[in-house]
Amino acid sequence: MAAEKTLKLEKNSLHQDNLLRIENLTKIYDGSVKAVDDVSLTVAKGEIFGLLGSSGCGKSTLLRMLAGFEVPTNGKIFLAGEDITNLPPYQRPINMMFQSYALFPHLSVWDNIAFGLRRDGMAKEKIMERVESLLKLVQLGKFAKRKPHQLSGGQQQRVALARSLAKQPKLLLLDEPLGALDKKLRESTQLELVNIIEEVGVTCVLVTHDQEEAMTISSRIAVMSEGSFLQVGTPDEIYETPNSRLIADFIGNVNIFEGVVDEDLPDHVTVKCPECTHYVGHGITGSSGMSVGVAVRPEKILLSKTKPKGKYNWCEGEVTDIAYFGAHTTYHLKLMTGMILKVQQQNRTRNLEGGFTWGDRAFAQWDDLAMIVLTH
Amino acid sequence: MTNTFGRSWMIAVYLFLYIPIITLVVFSFNGSPLVTVWSEFTLKWYGKLAQDREIIAGVILSLKLAFLSGMLSVLFGTFTAFALVRYRFRGHTLLSSMANMPLVMPDVLVGLSLLLMLVSLQRWLGYPERGLLTILLGHAFLGTAYAAVVVVSRLREMDSKLEEAAMDLGCKPFQVFTLVTFPLIVPALVSAFLLTFTLSFDDVVLSAFLSGPGSTTLPLVIFSRARLGLSPSINAVAAVTIAVVSIAVIVSSIYQSRAEKQRMREIAQAYNDGNQ
Numbered sequence: 001m002a003a004e005k006t007l008k009l010e011k012n013s014l015h016q017d018n019l020l021r022i023e024n025l026t027k028i029y030d031g032s033v034k035a036v037d038d039v040s041l042t043v044a045k046g047e048i049f050g051l052l053g054s055s056g057c058g059k060s061t062l063l064r065m066l067a068g069f070e071v072p073t074n075g076k077i078f079l080a081g082e083d084i085t086n087l088p089p090y091q092r093p094i095n096m097m098f099q100s101y102a103l104f105p106h107l108s109v110w111d112n113i114a115f116g117l118r119r120d121g122m123a124k125e126k127i128m129e130r131v132e133s134l135l136k137l138v139q140l141g142k143f144a145k146r147k148p149h150q151l152s153g154g155q156q157q158r159v160a161l162a163r164s165l166a167k168q169p170k171l172l173l174l175d176e177p178l179g180a181l182d183k184k185l186r187e188s189t190q191l192e193l194v195n196i197i198e199e200v201g202v203t204c205v206l207v208t209h210d211q212e213e214a215m216t217i218s219s220r221i222a223v224m225s226e227g228s229f230l231q232v233g234t235p236d237e238i239y240e241t242p243n244s245r246l247i248a249d250f251i252g253n254v255n256i257f258e259g260v261v262d263e264d265l266p267d268h269v270t271v272k273c274p275e276c277t278h279y280v281g282h283g284i285t286g287s288s289g290m291s292v293g294v295a296v297r298p299e300k301i302l303l304s305k306t307k308p309k310g311k312y313n314w315c316e317g318e319v320t321d322i323a324y325f326g327a328h329t330t331y332h333l334k335l336m337t338g339m340i341l342k343v344q345q346q347n348r349t350r351n352l353e354g355g356f357t358w359g360d361r362a363f364a365q366w367d368d369l370a371m372i373v374l375t376h
Numbered sequence: 377m378t379n380t381f382g383r384s385w386m387i388a389v390y391l392f393l394y395i396p397i398i399t400l401v402v403f404s405f406n407g408s409p410l411v412t413v414w415s416e417f418t419l420k421w422y423g424k425l426a427q428d429r430e431i432i433a434g435v436i437l438s439l440k441l442a443f444l445s446g447m448l449s450v451l452f453g454t455f456t457a458f459a460l461v462r463y464r465f466r467g468h469t470l471l472s473s474m475a476n477m478p479l480v481m482p483d484v485l486v487g488l489s490l491l492l493m494l495v496s497l498q499r500w501l502g503y504p505e506r507g508l509l510t511i512l513l514g515h516a517f518l519g520t521a522y523a524a525v526v527v528v529s530r531l532r533e534m535d536s537k538l539e540e541a542a543m544d545l546g547c548k549p550f551q552v553f554t555l556v557t558f559p560l561i562v563p564a565l566v567s568a569f570l571l572t573f574t575l576s577f578d579d580v581v582l583s584a585f586l587s588g589p590g591s592t593t594l595p596l597v598i599f600s601r602a603r604l605g606l607s608p609s610i611n612a613v614a615a616v617t618i619a620v621v622s623i624a625v626i627v628s629s630i631y632q633s634r635a636e637k638q639r640m641r642e643i644a645q646a647y648n649d650g651n652q
Contacts, residue, residue, distance in 0.1 A: 069540055089543045102541035106559045115555075119546030150642045167545070 019045040019203050020066075020171060025075035027061050027227075035061040037227035038075070043171075043220075048197065048204040050218030052211060058227040059207045063173055066205060067096045080170060090119075095169040099176040101160040103148040109159050110135075110144040116167045134162040137196060154185050161193065165200055172197070174206040178213055190216060211251055215239070223247055244376040248295045255301075255341050256374070257294040264288040270312070271373065274337045279312035281368035286375050293374040298344035300370040303331060303356065304363050314365035317341060319356050331356060333364055397618060404611035411606040421612040431613060434594035438577055441508065441593060445515035446573035450565055452516065453523025453572075458553075460524070461531040478521035487585035490514050494586070506588030514582040519572035526571060530564030531557075574621075 020043040027036040036058045043049045051059040064070040066077065068089035077085045084092055095116070103112050113134055117127045135141045138158035148156055157177070164172060177193060178186050194217055197204055208214050214221050215235040222232040231243045242248040245256060259273030264287055271278040271294050278294050286292055308314040320340070321332035326347070333341040343364055356362055404422075408415035425431060460472045478486060494510050497503075504510055534557070542556040543549070580595045587596060598610055 067540075067544060069543075089540070090546045090548055094544075096541075096544050098537050098541060100535060100537055102535060102537040104538060104541070104556060115542075116545035119551070146646075147642075149639060150646045152646050155646070163545070 017045045018042045019047075019080055020205070021078040022066075023076045023078070025062070025065060025077065026073050027058075027065060027070060028073040034227050036065070036072075039227070039229060041222065041229070041232070043203060043205060045203055046201055047220060048194075048206060048218050050206045050208060050214040050221040051224055052208060052214040052221050053224035054209055057224045059209075059224050060175065062224075063096075063175055063205065063207045066171070067094060067173055068092050093167075093170040094173060095164040095167055095171075096173040096175065097160050097164040097177055099179050101148075101156050101180070103156060103159055103163070105148055108145050108147055109140060109151070112148070112159055113163050113166050115163065120167065130166060134166055137165075137199070138162045153181050154189055157181060157189060158192075161196065165196075165202065169202065172202045172204045174204055176208055176210075177206065177217075178210070179208070186213075193217070215251075223250060225250075241372060242295070242374070245293050245295075245374050246376075248293075248372065248374060253298050253342055253344075254295045255298065255339075257296070257339075259292060259294060261286050261288045261290045261292055268368070269373065275335050275339055276315040277312055278371060279368050280371060280373055284373045284375070286373065290375070295372045295374055296366055296370055298330065298342040299328075299346075301341070301343045301364050301366045303333075303343050303345055304365065305356075305360075307363055308365040313368060313370075314363055315341070316361065316363050319358055319360045319362055322356070322358065329355075331362070333362060400611055401615045401618065404608060404615040406608055406611075409608065411608060411611070421608045422616075424609050425612045425616070428609065430592070431594070431597055431609070434592055434597040435613075437508070437591065438594040441511060441515065442573045442577040445512055445519050445576040446569045448512070448516040449519025449523040449572035450527075450569050452520040453525075453568055454527050454561075454565065456520065456524040457527035457531055458557075461528055462536075475521060475524050478518050479525065483518075483579075483581040486518060487514065487582045490517065490582070491585045506586060507591040510586040510588070511583050511591060511593070514586045515572075515576040515579060518579075518582065519575055522575060523568040523572050526568040527561060527564050530561050534560055 020041075022039060022041045025036055025039045026034065028034055039058075039062065041049075051062060053059045061070060065072050068084075068087060068091075072085060075085075076083055079093065084094075104115065107115065110131055113131045114127050117130060122130070131144075132141075135144055138161060140155060140158055140162070143151060143155060148159065151159065157180070161177075178189055181189055190213065206214070206217060208217075218235060220232065220234055221238055223230045223238065225246065231238055231247050233241075238247065239251055242251060248254045248256065257271075257273040257275055257278065259271040259278065261269060261284075262272045262277070263270040264284070266283045268282065269280045269284050269286075271280065271292060273294065280294070284292075307316075315335055317333035317335040319331055320334045323330040328344050328346050331343045331345065333343055335341055341364055403411060403414070405417050405419070406414055407418040407420070456475055460468070460475065490510075490513070494504065494506065494513075498505070504513075538556055538560070539552050542552045547555060578595055579593075580599055583593045583596055584599075587593065592600075594613070598613065601607060601610055
């Protein structure tokens with residue numbers, strides 16, 4: 001799946017086939033509140049682009065400017081080379097799937113899906129054909145006559161998707177597409193959603209605060225905070241090479257050691273921290289004497305009862321907390337300096353004895369390519 | 377203990393509310409021409425009613441007036457409500473509280489000020505003559521404020537995302553209103569109409585100020601007759617009105633509760649289907 005996506009991405013960037021281009025977009029409310037602050041971005045055709053951030057970071061405002069519900073204070077939006085910054089929503093070849101679905105309660109499923117087509121003055125037979133094929137696509141054929149309140153949450157979500165795809169928009173906007181569903185439904189719906197979007201081949205911009213949702217659905221992600229992009233990249237780029245402490249902390253779990261660069265060589269670096277000395281197996285864009293953060297993801301740490309060999313990349317601590325998740329277990333290791341190290345271990349065997357328990361001394365070690373040196 | 381207390385309190389309140397009405401209905405079947413003394417059961421007052429031209433003319437005039445002023449009120453009230461809820465502009469707070477002013481202003485003052493305005497207007501323009509039109513204007517004036525309150529609350533609770541969705545799917549602003557907003561606020565428009573209809577139908581104060589010769593509404597007829605001494609035929613008029621209103625209220629509440637139950641059943645059904 002992931003490989004497929006990267007492949008698609010490469011193909012697209014090769015052709016320079018940019019569908020959406022945003023230039024220096026800014027939205028200021030009430031003269032001073034910068035909801036979106038000088039954001040620029042290009043989205044390739046066929047891409048699913050995720051805007052990830054906590055609430056109030058400006059992602060929804062950005063989406064609403066794309067849809068045409070908000071007028072930018074500054075900047076331009078181009079769709080397929082055409083400047084659409086000042087077009088009203090009803091003239092943009094863009095459709096949106098709303099978080100609350102916003103299905104028209106007085107219309108049946110069929111009429112909801114046909115709504116946009118009728119506004120275009122499409123011929124009756126053509127509308128019939130299109131709606132039927134969409135109903136088939138989202139597997140709701142037998143619910144065509146029902147009203148929205150007669151559908152379950154998952155079915156409503158599919159109607160909303162079909163309605164937003166009906167006019168074959170050049171760009172589909174998804175506002176927290178799974179936000180209104182309960183946890184159990186989310187996983188299956190998520191796969192279904194991606195399958196349908198890929199089948200249709202529509203370019204998407206997705207807004208979410210859920211990093212898992214962003215990572216699994218999107219081919220590229222922009223992490224937003226206070227109106228601007230902190231980092232833009234593929235999900236694995238953002239997870240494995242975050243460009244700042246903020247991103248490393250926001251995406252997934254992480255342990256950050258604070259230290260000073262000791263040795264700075266092109267092929268390796270050592271960083272001295274109070275807890276241990278890190279040996280990083282690649283060069284960095286820093287210099288010796290610089291204070292940096294060394295981030296290690298919990299799943300990249302190995303826990304053992306015997307003292308590791310060598311003098312780098314390990315530390316000793318006491319197990320203070322154990323959270324058992326079935327597939328894996330998360331341990332909290334209290335180091336000598338008082339720092340709590342989060343360690344995640346796969347439960348590879350049905351090892352009921354010989355595991356760690358509260359108060360055990362344990363050694364944590366990691367590979368010399370497991371960490372990220374953060375200068376910001 | 378508390379339960380008994382609560383129940384007797386409730387009975388007391390309902391008796392307080394309904395004893396006058398029940399008395400009125402009972403005495404409309406009273407054979408004696410003296411309103412307060414019961415003699416025997418009779419239907420003659422109802423028969424007399426059918427021949428009373430003044431009352432029949434009053435009923436027709438009042439119905440006509442109530443219908444027209446209800447329509448006008450809903451129309452103006454909807455525009456007002458729409459502007460107040462959907463648009464932000466300078467002086468919004470001031471205007472929105474001013475729209476509600478007629479609700480709390482004493483009717484006597486409203487009637488007096490309307491009368492003064494219409495009289496001076498007539499002096500300048502020779503128009504309008506006091507009569508149906510002036511009463512209609514007065515009722516629509518008051519009704520607009522009531523209708524606006526009802527429609528404002530409906531528009532506020534309506535998901536504004538629905539209107540955005542309509543626009544997103546290609547509706548121009550006017551189409552958004554006719555295709556999405558209007559169908560969704562119809563129930564509020566109906567209740568606003570019923571409210572303003574009733575308001576107009578039973579209004580005495582404004583009508584008294586604004587009526588002219590030949591435009592005597594039913595409440596004015598009843599009022600002027602009651603001043604000459606109560607007559608059982610007035611009881612009969614009242615009883616008929618009450619009967620009509622009660623039937624309308626009962627039918628509509630039965631219909632509403634059925635629709636609501638049906639809706640709940642369908643939601644539960646959909647929820648169960650979705651979980652299978």
